[in-house]
Amino acid sequence: MAKLRVGLLFGGCSGEHEVSIRSAQAIARGLSDPANADRYELAPVYIQKDGRWLAGETAIGVLAAGVPLELGGVDAPAEASGETASETTALQAPNVAAVDRWQSTAQVGGVDVWFPILHGPNGEDGTVQGMLTLMQAPFVGSGVLGSALGMDKIAMKMAFAQAGLSQVDYKVVRRSQVYSNPCIFPKLCDEIEADLGYPCFVKPANLGSSVGIAKARTRAQLEAALDSAASYDRRLIVEAAVPAPREVECAVLGNDNPQASVVGEITYKSDFYDYETKYTEGLADLHIPANLPEAIARQIQEMSVRAFEAVDAAGLARVDFFYCESTGEVFINEINTMPGFTATSMYPMLWAASGVPFPELVDRLVKLALEER
């Protein structure tokens, strides 16, 4: 049987570039596992932070090294880390080093299915998915609509509300209101105080990784948080804070018949799950499965599938919730349509604990991509 050629698209122009490389390493290992090795061959394509696409030996080298390529360094050796590419995976290098981003999918050639393991803006938001759709190339994960809805916190909340999913009270704010004349801005803050109170969370609508997010407890903090978030995005969201939330997450897998995994929990000591806590080793702990009442775990699984359907997701998604133990309330926070996929990420670990080991998970995702399109 001929092997399927999987185009592994990784790196990307977002703050989650480094995570994407580590996710791609794990997926490459999964697709090269003995269980899959006779089914797949890999064609990695690395998107540099400046948006340039690099294939062939260069991409293989970045995958082996596990660290971003210096900008401008197109023809870095594959052995950059001292590790050879062949040790990492059974990689098949297309004979292209640097490719123009608009021609790249055609030039890499012979790819049967794409695995765009790109997190955040310019990768998880429908942009790459639109390009692959235009190329008529099958790819893993959600299409344009699901990816765009999953990225934009305002559009996502509208879709969740329509599906009857419970979420915290929130208010949409435009940058122009924040940067407005001194009459409008105080009125905006008055309204936020009256409608949501303190503490509240101020977030750019489109970023991820907790970048630009701040918790405000006073008027001065609210003003500073709005000003800071407005520097990242034209559209902002302010949310009422859930008191002492337990942060629980559920993984979804499938297309028309999505299944939910066991539920996991993240604990940490910081005030909230901010950027530093997310990306500093040892500051957060995962608990799988989460120690929850059975009815709450079931409710979270059921809400995860509804959220998946509400945004028209496909293939995979991780759905994040706040569980308020004192009241028993569950609030949906967000859906991530291309969740972190490193060997120690919540998404694959939830599936491993649900009876789907990593190699089987990536195999199923590729099959779902082919089935979807």
Ligand SMILES: Nc1ncnc2c1ncn2[C@@H]1O[C@H](COP(=O)(O)OP(=O)(O)OP(=O)(O)O)[C@@H](O)[C@H]1O
């Ligand atoms: N309404 C809220 N109540 C309590 N805590 C919140 C609230 N909103 C956000 N937080 C805290 O801030 C963290 C980051 O917020 P959120 O998940 O909305 O953004 P994000 O993590 O940047 O998005 P992404 O997961 O797509 O990267 C949450 O994990 C949680 O710790």
Ligand SMILES: [Mg+2]
């Ligand atoms: Mg989050």
